[in-house]
Amino acid sequence: MKTERTLLIRDAGSGTLREATGDEILGVAREYISKRIRRGTTLASPMATRDYLMFQSHDIERRCIARTRRKFETAAEPTSV
Secondary structure (H helix, E strand, O other), X not given: OOOOOOOEEEOOOOOOEEEOOHHHHHHHHHHHHHHHOOXXXXXXXXXXXXXXXXXXXXXXXXXXXXXXXXHHHHHHOOOOO
């Protein structure tokens, strides 16, 4: 039996509940992992190490994509002659 779950968050502007986006869910997960694993924390299990590295690599990938996107947007802007 498959169970679907929906994560609801409160909209800051209107105060109403709405379904969280994938980016919002991942953002909260990153915050949780970073609070759980501080500098100097021992990664005592393979699963903890995997989780940490997975979220760290995703964050690096996300920043690289954003940086590349900004470069392309800047290069595509018209220049005055």
